[in-house]
Amino acid sequence: MAFNIPAEVGMPVAEVDTPCLLVDMDALDRNIAALADFARSHDVRLRPHAKSHKSPDIAARQFDHGAVGLCCQTVSEAEAMVAGGARDVLVSNEVVAPRMIGRLAALALKARVLVCVDDASNVTVLEEASAAAGSRIEVLVEIDVGAGRCGIAPGDPACELAHRIADSSHLRFAGLQAYHGPAQHIQDHTARGAAIDNAIALTRDTVDRLAIHGLHCEIVAGAGTGSFDLEAASGLYNELQCGSYIFMDADYAGVRGVDGGALPFEHSLFLQTRVISKTRSGRAVCDAGLKSHSVDSGLPTVFDCDGVRYTGASDEHGQLDDPQDRLALGKTLRLVPGHCDPTVNMHDWLVAYRKDRVVALWPIAARGMSL
Numbered sequence: 500m501a502f503n504i505p506a507e508v509g510m511p512v513a514e515v516d517t518p519c520l521l522v523d524m525d526a527l528d529r530n531i532a533a534l535a536d537f538a539r540s541h542d543v544r545l546r547p548h549a550k551s552h553k554s555p556d557i558a559a560r561q562f563d564h565g566a567v568g569l570c571c572q573t574v575s576e577a578e579a580m581v582a583g584g585a586r587d588v589l590v591s592n593e594v595v596a597p598r599m600i601g602r603l604a605a606l607a608l609k610a611r612v613l614v615c616v617d618d619a620s621n622v623t624v625l626e627e628a629s630a631a632a633g634s635r636i637e638v639l640v641e642i643d644v645g646a647g648r649c650g651i652a653p654g655d656p657a658c659e660l661a662h663r664i665a666d667s668s669h670l671r672f673a674g675l676q677a678y679h680g681p682a683q684h685i686q687d688h689t690a691r692g693a694a695i696d697n698a699i700a701l702t703r704d705t706v707d708r709l710a711i712h713g714l715h716c717e718i719v720a721g722a723g724t725g726s727f728d729l730e731a732a733s734g735l736y737n738e739l740q741c742g743s744y745i746f747m748d749a750d751y752a753g754v755r756g757v758d759g760g761a762l763p764f765e766h767s768l769f770l771q772t773r774v775i776s777k778t779r780s781g782r783a784v785c786d787a788g789l790k791s792h793s794v795d796s797g798l799p800t801v802f803d804c805d806g807v808r809y810t811g812a813s814d815e816h817g818q819l820d821d822p823q824d825r826l827a828l829g830k831t832l833r834l835v836p837g838h839c840d841p842t843v844n845m846h847d848w849l850v851a852y853r854k855d856r857v858v859a860l861w862p863i864a865a866r867g868m869s870l
Contacts, residue, residue, distance in 0.1 A: 506850045506857045513831050515850055515857065517773040518791040520843065521833065522746075522851045524858060526767035528560070530745050533763055534727070535564035538739060541731040546570055546589060546720065548742030551840050553865035554849060555583020557745065568611070570740045574599045575868030581610045583864055589613040589720070591676060591740060593641070593649055595621055599870060600628045607634035613718075615641040615676045617651040622663050622670065629669035638664045639718060641676040642705055644698035648680065653701040658708050665714060674718035675709075677702040678740060683725030684796075688755050695729040703735050724762065725754050748839040750796040769802060769833040770842065771850075772817060774826050783826040785809075785817040787834060793841035799834035809834060 505516040512521060538545040547561050548570040558569055558580060568587030571577040577588040587610060594600055594614055606612050607629065616622055616638055629636050642657050643650030651657050657675070664672040679698045685691040698721070706716050720738040722730035727744075730736035743751055746768035756762050772787035789812050792799055801807045807825060811818040817834075819826065826832075836842040843849075844866055851859040 503847050504860065505848055506860060508857050508859065510857050512771070512850075512852050512855045512857060515771055517771050517831065518787040519771050520846045520849050521769045521771050522849050522861075523765075523767045523769070524851045524853050526765040527557070527745055527851075530747070530764045530767060531560055531564050534739075534741060534744050535561075535566070537727070537731070539565065543731050543736065544738045546738045546740055547745070548572075548591070548723075548740050549576060549580050549865065551742035551746060551843065552849075553579070553843055553863045553868070554861050555580060555585070555864055556859070556861040557849075558583065558585055561745075567738070570742070571865075573869055574602050574606070575870045576865045577612070578602065578606055579865035579868055581606060585610065587611040589615075589639070591615055591678070591720075593617060593621060595624070597624060597628070600624055601632070604628040604632035604634050604636060607636050608632065611637065613637040613639060613673055615639050615649070616660065616664070617641045617649055619660055619663050622660070622667065626667045626670055635669055635671060637671045637673040639674050639676040639720065640664070640672075642701065644677045644679050644701045644721070645682065645694055646678065646680045650676075653705045654708060657705050658712055658714070661709055661714050662712065672714060674716035674720065675702060675705060676720050677705075677736070678721035678723065679726070680723065683723040684750060684754060685725070686753050686755055688757050688759070691726060691754075692729055695726045699730070699733045699735060703733075706735065724751055724764070728757065743839055746839040746843075748796070748842075749798075749800045749835045749837045752800070752835070766802065766835050768836065768839055768843075770799060770836055772832050772834055774819070774828055774830045774832070775816075777826060777828050780824055781820070781822055783819040783821045785819055785832065786815065787817045788812045788815040790814055791842075791845055792834065792836045793838045793845070795841065796838035799836050802833040802835050804832055807832070
């Protein structure tokens with residue numbers, strides 16, 4: 500039995516229980532189509548990141564537009580996506596716990612499964628688990644191209660690790676993971692381009708060295724919502740891993756495109772909230788607090804009420820600056836979350852709408868799946 504259901508199909512959006520995540524289906528579909536068209540026109544594959552939406556329903560729409568597979572950040576996310584119909588998943592992260600590696604090897608009996616590594620000892624455990632399960636896991640060597648997070652050094656160290664994978668009986672070397680996460684949020688396009696140019700140079704050198712050693716990179720993967728155009732133009736990257744483009748949060752709204760304008764995607768994800776207290780002039784309180792949206796990338800912005808600002812949050816309350824006293828008790832507002840990925844992870848449902856009517860309820864099937 501499903502609980503905590505905030506809406507019914509056909510009801511007006513304003514009547515949806517709050518706080519609740521809304522998805523503008525028209526904007527969502529335009530975002531999905533825009534990146535799919537871009538990928539086709541640049542002859543690159545699209546493997547969107549499911550950590551943004553955690554929804555097999557949205558993944559199905561991405562597959563309908565030509566996505567070759569999905570990225571997931573955890574084994575449990577990958578399991579949820581495969582259970583929802585995906586047949587090609589990359590865990591774009593390192594998996595080192597033996598039990599989780601065992602689950603990954605079992606999942607590889609149901610779908611094509613890829614994973615990243617940056618350490619030779621991890622390769623040994625993956626090989627043993629795949630042998631025990633009778634499956635085959637494909638492996639990308641993750642290289643550090645500037646993020647300073649996971650990833651072995653580019654060049655010869657990466658080549659040595661790739662040989663270790665290629666020499667395994669139950670693993671397959673599939674290529675490189677070369678993602679520069681922090682660069683996605685550099686607002687200035689020129690500065691962002693410089694960071695990605697450096698990442699491309701490091702990746703190209705590694706690909707060339709691998710070729711000298713007789714190792715072919717079927718996949719050279721990376722790119723995100725902030726930099727997809729740069730990697731696609733490189734002639735080197737052949738898979739894009741964008742995630743937030745489908746929703747576009749307040750943080751990405753500040754990232755500039757090549758012409759100084761906004762990125763070519765629309766806001767489609769909103770946190771609907773309701774005014775629950777209006778006891779003094781110039782301010783109001785809503786029911787969207789820290790338990791319903793993430794503020795790690797900044798506070799949300801108010802989408803549909805000029806002059807009103809979201810100024811602070813506690814657990815279940817949001818403070819609203821309302822200088823013109825436009826807000827009345829019970830009024831609903833739509834907020835654009837500061838960071839869409841962790842905000843989605845706080846909710847059970849996405850309420851999809853068109854023309855202010857609810858048209859679908861999508862369970863966030865991979866919510867909380869951090870293992």
